Amino acid sequence: MTDAPAPLVLRLGAVAHGGHVVARTDEGRVVFVRHGLPGELVRVRLTDHEPTASFWRGDVVEVLEPAAGRRDAHVWSQADAVLAAAAGTSPLGGAEFGHADLATQRELKTSVVGEQLSHLAGLEWDGHVRAVAGETPDGTGWRTRLHLDVAPDGSAGMYPHRSGELVPVTDMPLATDALRALAPWELRYEGAERVDVAAPSGSAPLLHVSLRADARQEQLDALRERLGPWGEQHGVSVTARTADHRAVGVWTGTGESVETLDLPEAGGHFSWRVSPTGFWQIHRQAPATLVRAVLDAAQFTPGDAVWDLYSGAGLFTAVAARAVGETGSVLAVEGSPVTSADAARNLADAPHVSAVRGDVARVLTGRGPRARGGQRRGHGRATSSRPGGRTGGRTGGSTPARPDVVVMDPPRAGAAKDVLAAVDHAAPRRIVYVACDPAALGRDLGRLRRRGWRVDGVEAFDLYPNTHHVEAVALLRRDG
Structure with missing residues (x-):
């Protein structure tokens, strides 16, 4: 890096994927700018500006001509x-x-989703990013989970974009009232490297600390003596994970985080246990919103065989299992050891569900070690077979049925090529693709379209207000 040049005055252009708007210097250099809006005239401090780079990056530091959608005050x-x-x-x-009002945010997100689907999937999308039920007027108060990093002095903070400087947090307006009331950023965590806090829908809040490998025993003792009484006082379970990640201890409370969902159209009441560092949708309305969208797209019928890929703790698995009944079957595959163990526990009473821990591509293709531990059929029975023909049974050791419906909810990077190829080869009746990244969605829909699949619809939801992120659910069916 060279010394930072003086801030540039730039006219901002179109929005780009990743939370940027695009501008050009007088010399024609492309600059990806954060914290601005299309059409604004702004002063930009460059954060990446290598002379030989194909583009630069920068942050707005002064707004000279604001756009109509800019708020008077940031949330x-x-x-x-x-x-x-x-x-x-x-x-x-x-x-x-x-810095933008919600209507403007959703216009920007709609533009990004449409551009990514057009560019990467060859699909012209006429939809729009929709608000979810119960959203607050300013898009705050939705985060039910929060991750904080811990400085050596024990203060909790977060990182600026593309920065290694940990900044102490003084408040978090995007968090729910239950999380803000706890104010976990005000506590000291000497001996810890990370803190995860959850305010789940079905149990008391939980605070989980991941301990430092170099922490002294007296630090850990003091941390427990401090957090234990705090948890009791505030009705919070407190757990701690050793530095080698091998053990989790309960310092106070039940040590459990339970999520619940009541949806008559999905079969009534559901409950999931989620580990402190396991995955769960963070918006308070995300589970209900996405379950409804998946049910509408999947059109499960009794007796269906379902693959739930990248299944997490079993959100869609549980709903699919109830929809297809015990005459059907559900294969849930998850790579994370923590989250896969959650799924196995959550689905242990469903005899027609197989929860498999392993790399999704390896599980479906059979290449290399396909699973490690955690392979569970209902009631804990193990399965070790590769997904095969539709005639396969559903008992331990037999070949699971080929799917009538595939649901996949991959991480931000999207689904692996081998996963898409295996799903295509399995020839389900429908594919339901849940995405948290428009670029990955566009790329993967494009790959499936080239294999003969037709995109019958894409719904997009504003499940991350005040950020550039967006969630989408796509339905694919075979052409012809």
């Missing part, structure tokens, strides 16, 4: 780039669209 002062620049600091990540 989270610590994420406000203009305020941060005035104070000589960097804005925290996690609310990079918080």
Whole structure:
């Protein structure tokens, strides 16, 4: 890196994937700018500016001509780039669209989804990013989970975008009232490297600390003596994971995080146990919103065979299992050891469900070690077979049935090529693809379209207000 040049005055152009808008210098250099809006005239501090780079990056530090959609005040002062620049600091990540009103945010997200689907999938999308039920007027109060990193002095904080500087957090307006009331950022965590806090729908809040490998025993003893009484006082379960990640201890409370969902159209009441560091949708309305969208797209019928790939703790698995009944079957595959163990526990009473831990591509293709531990059929029976023909049975050791419906919810990077090829080869009646990244969605839909699949619809939901992120559910069926 060279020394930072003086801030540039730029006219901002179109929105780009990743939370940026695009601008050009007088010399024609492309600059990806955060914290701005299309059409604005702004002053930009460059954060990446190598002379030989094909593009630069920067943050807005002053707005000279604001767009109509810019708010008078950012929803989270610590994420406000203009305020941060005035104070000589960097804005925290996690609310990079918080300077725009919600209508403008959704217009930007709609544009990004449409552009990615057009460019990568050859699909012209006429939909729009929709608000979810019960959203607050300013898009705050939705996060039910929060991750904080811990500095050597025990203070909890977050990182600015593309920065290694940990900044102490003083508030988190995107969090639910239950999380904000706990104010976990005000506690000291000497001896810990990370803190995860959850305010689940079906149990008391939970605070989980991951301990440092170099922590002294007296630090850990003091941390437990401090957090245990705090948890009892606030009705919070407190757990801790050793530095080698091999053991989790309960310092106070039940040590459990339970999520619940009541949806008559999905079969009534559901419950999931989620480990402190396991995966669960973070928006308070995300499970209900996505389950409804998946049910509408999948059109499960009794007796169907279902593959739930990248299944997490079993959100869609449980709903599919109830929809297809015990005359059907569900194969749930998850690579994360923690989250796969959650799924196995959550689905242990469903005799027609197989929960398999392993790399999804290896499980479906049979190449290399396909699973490690955690392979469970209902009631804990193990399965070790590769998905095969539709005539396969569903008892331990037999070949699971080929799917009538495939549901996949891959991580931000999208599904592996081998996974898409295996799903295509299995020839289900429907594919339901749940995506948290428009670029990965566009790429994977494009690959499936080239294999003869037709995209029958894409719904997009604003499950991350005040950020650039968006969730989408796509339905695919075979052409012809």
